[in-house]
Amino acid sequence: MAGTHIHWFRRDLRVSDNSALCAASAGGAMVVPVFILSEWSGNHRWTGPARQQFLCGCLESLDGNLRSLGARLIIRQGDAVAELEKLALEVRAGAIFFNRDPDPFGRETERRLAELAGRLGITLHGMKDVCIHERGDVLNGSGEPFRVFTPYSKAWAKVPRPQPVPKPRALSTPETVGSLPLPSLATWRLPGPPTDLPEAGEKAARERLRRFLHNGLEGYGAGRNFPGTPSTARLSQDLRFGLLGIREVFDQVARRTEELPAAGRDSAAKFSSELVWREFYMQVLWHFPDVLQHEFHPAFRGMEWPGDPGRFDAWRLGQTGFPIVDAGMRELLATGFMHNRTRMITAMFLTKDLHLDWRLGEAYFMRALCDGEIASNNGGWQWSAGTGADAAPYFRIQNPWTQTRRYDPEGAYIKAWIPELRDLPAQAFFEPPEPGRRLAPNYPAPIVDHDLARQVTLKLFAAHKQAPRS
Numbered sequence: 001m002a003g004t005h006i007h008w009f010r011r012d013l014r015v016s017d018n019s020a021l022c023a024a025s026a027g028g029a030m031v032v033p034v035f036i037l038s039e040w041s042g043n044h045r046w047t048g049p050a051r052q053q054f055l056c057g058c059l060e061s062l063d064g065n066l067r068s069l070g071a072r073l074i075i076r077q078g079d080a081v082a083e084l085e086k087l088a089l090e091v092r093a094g095a096i097f098f099n100r101d102p103d104p105f106g107r108e109t110e111r112r113l114a115e116l117a118g119r120l121g122i123t124l125h126g127m128k129d130v131c132i133h134e135r136g137d138v139l140n141g142s143g144e145p146f147r148v149f150t151p152y153s154k155a156w157a158k159v160p161r162p163q164p165v166p167k168p169r170a171l172s173t174p175e176t177v178g179s180l181p182l183p184s185l186a187t188w189r190l191p192g193p194p195t196d197l198p199e200a201g202e203k204a205a206r207e208r209l210r211r212f213l214h215n216g217l218e219g220y221g222a223g224r225n226f227p228g229t230p231s232t233a234r235l236s237q238d239l240r241f242g243l244l245g246i247r248e249v250f251d252q253v254a255r256r257t258e259e260l261p262a263a264g265r266d267s268a269a270k271f272s273s274e275l276v277w278r279e280f281y282m283q284v285l286w287h288f289p290d291v292l293q294h295e296f297h298p299a300f301r302g303m304e305w306p307g308d309p310g311r312f313d314a315w316r317l318g319q320t321g322f323p324i325v326d327a328g329m330r331e332l333l334a335t336g337f338m339h340n341r342t343r344m345i346t347a348m349f350l351t352k353d354l355h356l357d358w359r360l361g362e363a364y365f366m367r368a369l370c371d372g373e374i375a376s377n378n379g380g381w382q383w384s385a386g387t388g389a390d391a392a393p394y395f396r397i398q399n400p401w402t403q404t405r406r407y408d409p410e411g412a413y414i415k416a417w418i419p420e421l422r423d424l425p426a427q428a429f430f431e432p433p434e435p436g437r438r439l440a441p442n443y444p445a446p447i448v449d450h451d452l453a454r455q456v457t458l459k460l461f462a463a464h465k466q467a468p469r470s
Helices: 019-024 049-068 080-091 104-120 149-158 202-215 236-240 246-257 262-287 309-316 323-335 340-353 358-368 374-385 400-407 412-417 450-466
Strands: 005-009 031-037 074-077 095-099 123-127
Touching: 005 019, 005 080, 019 031, 019 095, 019 123, 031 049, 031 080, 049 202, 074 080, 080 104, 095 104, 104 123, 149 262, 202 236, 202 246, 246 262, 262 374, 309 323, 309 340, 309 358, 323 340, 323 358, 323 400, 323 412, 340 358, 340 374, 340 400, 340 450, 358 374
Parallel strands: 005 031, 005 095, 031 074, 095 123
Antiparallel strands: none
């Protein structure tokens, strides 16, 4: 098997527009496609039942797609580098192909894998696939990474965009290679996930993209901020697991944009800008990996968050008495998803109204979300907290009641997720009830006064900025 190549699947669970899989299969080499399951069980800092259940469906779909090409998915479990070493020796692999990971954990695994390849005398091929432009592709005039989105996006647009790579026409995997069965939630000893997860797999993701391009892209700009309407692409989990190649997404958006009128083209540009935000946060994480532990903005390093920890559960369970906040948190509990507008509202409420550490919310979202992406999740939480790259200024604090009036004017989103409030007129959600009063008998009164909480936040940030640094 001297000509055998290993393709290590990570967050690229597709056969189309897959840089490493395409390269591994070039020249008709035998390909061993492998996915390595992690060994943790019970709970994990970065994931939970929704994402793992979706992963299981993606792997089942991937195995079927590989079999249609003449291959099959090999499942192993354990430390990735140790398992790749065993597999490489077993099949006498000449090379290992993989698509690079943007986060520091994947980066460390790749470093260890490079040491292994050198020791075994095999070739290692790490490919660019998760982003259009990655790592050091987009730098400022001084050769430094950007810290603000707008100049980054302008520089990003000037770098030539790579085109999708071809899908292998056929693959062949040695029949003697053993595999574990496809995983289930029991693999990680996890409880059942939310019931309303999207269909997993490359085929389902491609259909979601097709529907959005033809039915949603033209109106995306006008509707994307309204959580009560189906106006977003709902592709976040597909990009997180690599069910869609980012090159193909940009390519198809560009093709569809040419067919749209001027207003529709503006809408498509807004959608593309959101994809560039994804890349911006990945570059922030690549160049500044300590954002996972510390505030990105130097002025707010070491911020204290003196809120009552007992209020975290009220936030997590959607029992704060702020309808737009509670609707978002209940959507997350039920589906493993939350609309981006309410992600911002709920995150800012935890940090600016409850004065709780953004890291608590960041970790909870990663465990609860089906589409949890380390870079974007961290970037969004630090943006909302006022501590991150290109963050909302600390004094710009969203009022949940006015956010409701602006983005859920009919109360459709709130009523969809809070049955206790379905009989109330939408106007009831635009202002807080009288102190100590409830909007409905079986719905809690607001746990804080937003105006008072806002003043506390302003004082906290101002005091920290003025405090002497050692």
